[in-house]
Amino acid sequence: MKTFNYHSAKDVKEASKLASSNSAFLAGGMTTIPSMKLGLASYKDIIDIKRIKKLTGIKVSGKTVTIGATTKHSEVASSKDVKKAIPSLAALAEGIGDPQVRNRGTIGGSIANNDPAADYPSACIALNATIHTNNRSIDAEKFFRGMFETCLKSTEVIETIEFSIPEKSSYQKLPNPASRYAIIGVYVAKHKTGINVGVTGAKSCVYNDKDLAGALTKNFSSSAIDSVKISSSGMNSDIHASSDYRANMVKAFAKKAVDAC
């Protein structure tokens, strides 16, 4: 690991001020630290945001669940409020990595990082999330831009993520057997306003599968999915899963998700 300057920010303003194109925020560190150790990334400044109280915690209102950016996966997984309002979201958090990762990794870090195989981005898409930063509020559909790419500016700090509580929802994941990230993960959510199918792992970036959502809008049952054609073009392919397998699994796991709703 290359040497760097460590800062512990006392508030969001300071964190943002210290940030530059050559810095990273330190939330759980579960992505940043391994990449630095492996020499895949190096930064001049590491800005610790874990001490900023405002960034952590879970709030449930009538229609939404709002989660602070530095809230840990384990906190979301075990939150009674989340379990009651959106049980599938708590279950998603429970399925991330392993206990060590869940006890450090944060929701803000996860979505800021936008790993194509990460779980939370699919929840943001399916649950019509709004990402609130220190200077704006962004719809999830606009937030995730590409592989490891979001619309965040380097000085921008995610403060909270606000999820709409759906009528029904389920997240079903085919874990990579080695890393346990998602080979594919499908998040189906039925809202009063419509149906979303957030798909992660399949392509370079999370997306809302409009074909699946369309079929489910007509008929919310797993059999409705049978007739949907899912093309493998543009799907990821690696030693664990070919693009053809991924395309088929998107369908299989969408069905599982609908059945579990």
Added chain:
Amino acid sequence: MASLVGSRVERKEDKRFLTGKGRYTSDINIANQTYAIFIRSPHARAKIKKIDTSKALKSSGVVEILTGEHIAQDKIGGLIAGWAIRSEDGSEMKCPANPPLAKDSVNFVGDPVAVVFAETLDEARAAAELVKVDYKVLKAVSNLGEAMNSEAIHDGIDKNLCYDWLLGDRQKTKEAFDKADKIIKLDIVNNRLIPNAMEPRACVIDYNTASEEITCYTTSQNPHLSRLIMSAFGGVAPENKLRVVAPDVGGGFGSKINLYNEEIVCSWASKKIERPIKWVAERTESFLTDTHGRDHITHAELAVTNDGKFLGFKNETIANLGAYARVFGTVTPTYLFGPCATGVYIMPAAYSNVKAVYTNTAPVDAYRGAGRPEATYTIERIVDKAAMELGMDPIEIRMKNFPTEFPFKQTLVHQIDSGDYVAGLNKAKEMADYDGFSTRKKESESKGKLRGIGVTSYFEACGIAPSPVVMMLGCGVGLWESAEVRFNPTGQVTVYTGSHSHGQSHQTTFAQIAADELGVPIENIDVVHGDTDKGTFGMGTYGSRSLTVGGIAIVNACKKIVNKGKRIAAKMLEASPDEVDFKNGEFVVAKSNKKKTIGEVAFASYLPGVRDEVKSPLPEGDEPGLIESSFFDPANFSFPAGSHICEVEIDPETGHVKLDKYTAVDDFGTIVNPLIVEGQVHGGLAQGIGQALYENAQYDDSGQLITASYMDYTMPRADDLPDFNLGFTCTKATTNPLGVKGCGEAGTIAATPTVMNAVINALGGKEISLPATAEKVWKACKEMKKTNAEAA
């Protein structure tokens, strides 16, 4: 005193391991130590044109940078193959030189070319980045199947062929095949595995400038052997000036049998720079440079009669040695593999032909089971295929071909002293509720799932010894084991063993044996291992040999202690030695009912005279003290055997294989500690299941290891495994006084074919290759559905 052999004594080592007090190599720090970072080839095959260290040498904190040129100047020798294997035509095997730092060419990604020593680890890393190595990159040979038709990697080794070995009789086998009703054929790839010991390799070297002695703390399964090789072949220092210590070692699985480049280089360099050196592998280095396992391509044929009798067996295998032949590299695919390929069956004729080839990949060597898992996989898969093609039950076909009389002369090499294969399979069948399978299958089907059952019966040859045999087969050393048992004057006992524990719990098992032999409480017995300065000598731990060879040396040394004790007690009790009985730690003269405890006798042995209260004149001809040693060389290998049965449930929509039930029935002869043996079986099963369902080391065409981290190399995890249902049968080994057989590798040997037989059974007999990953299984399910639809 109740016998400890056979009881579930809790592990003595648990306290320190579970409280984080284990002392591993990387826990050792020596004042003024420097830190080593190795510069490794990023290419699978290349010529080294030039190494420029000038800039790096000026980097902050750098003490020294050494390359292959320095190794050559100092005439430091390289790594060696421990077994000389001959080809079928009688020619000797061909091995390339393997210098500890490559000078002219590199042959796998990770091959070390230079080393930096610096004041801190960060400084060593920074300097390493400044070392410029100019390579001429050559086309890598990374595909095993094509290796023999590719350009030779090493000068003078035509077709990349190390040897073309034959065991058995081709003509007799041909005659047997001519008589067959049916010939079953099977092509398999035994997937390459990376051992993944939890503790990465490491070494800490301390050169004493006063005594000129080098102490090498290292992660080794056999420190004496490492010292021998480092001295005799490396020329690093004479053996009396070289001490090798392997303290707590966090798993080896065969990968720590070898002496490695880093230990030679750092030991040699420590003397050169007159500074202690510390090197600890990073996980990526472990993936790239620890010896790998398996990696065979096999074509097998089994000749059968229509009623399921085996007539003959052929095994044609290409085995990958990787870039260089290492200590057990050449024997693993030959004598550890070929003889076991006919399995637990009466096989009238057979041969095994193995071509071992070099490729631009990490060296391949022994990995838990070493050769026997590959052999068992081959025979147990083909036997299942035969059952299927003949429409027979897998248990029935096995029973039909088991030997029922022991000793049993196995087709290719071994004289198996004891066993009862019928009893083992019957017990497994009952414990697994084999007969209830069809009901469970229906239940699975009603949920849209497939269910399969798999059976394996295995035997293995382990307890690797007898020296006369292994040396005849090509081993460069004798594989006996030694022990020394020391009574202190005040009655505690220290047992020195040449075996090495890196997870095997010798501290407990060996203390149990000594406690029984000497009648001393187990708390008063310490077991010392892993230090060439302590005890006699040792050949180390691998091939499930610790108890069957090393443990027996302890028994024999204890017996010598008791014999000497009898003579001393006789003198003290005014009787003749043959009037003295030894029982439960007491020497008793029956006629007078006078007795002395072994502690009293030990005390007396150190005070050989008469003064006040002390009256202990030594018998004539006996020397003071109560210390005995023994070198044990058994008459044969030991032959554990067993039958395993498992059930899998497959989701045809995703291809996910759930291992639902696993029953293992093993015959390890006498079991000294069931708790420890069950642990060994559990771990072995996990590794065997790993090979069947998850693990697969893969290189791309350019020779880059694409599974070089846990993000891509799939280890089995606790939540992948069911509760194991373990049972035991017991036929005692006749070749050692305890009747023990090895247990360390059995799980790994049996589990892979058991699981694959179950998966393939669920798929209605459709062959798939190792490992049965979800995508492969899903594809097979799809094809099955298609075939069924067409048939309907």
